[in-house]
Amino acid sequence: MPGPVVGAAVLVLFATVTMVGINTLRRVDLSNGHDLTIASVSLGVGLLPEVTTFGGAAVPQDDFDVAEHRKRLPQD
Structure with a gap:
């Protein structure tokens, strides 16, 4: 699936959850x-990955090739 299509779908998903x-x-x-x-703690914990240095480490910055990743998975 093309990257822009996935990006648009993710954008709509998160916008809907936010609303x-x-x-x-x-x-x-x-x-x-x-x-x-309760609202303050929820908002603070939700924003924690955006304001800390470890938050960006979990998100890959380069293109993620699903087919290449599946080759590395153990086969049943």
Whole structure:
């Protein structure tokens, strides 16, 4: 599958998940300290890979060849 198609699909997927999360937060009373703490921790943990140096190490920066990777997997 071409890279731009996969990129567009991933973009739509994550945008949809983000909008569902924002829609859910609209119904939460953030003036309550307990709810605010849960929302803050969730947001902080979700953003952790973006603000730390180890977050980028998990994502390959070069083209990932699935066929080449499958050749390296142990055969049954």
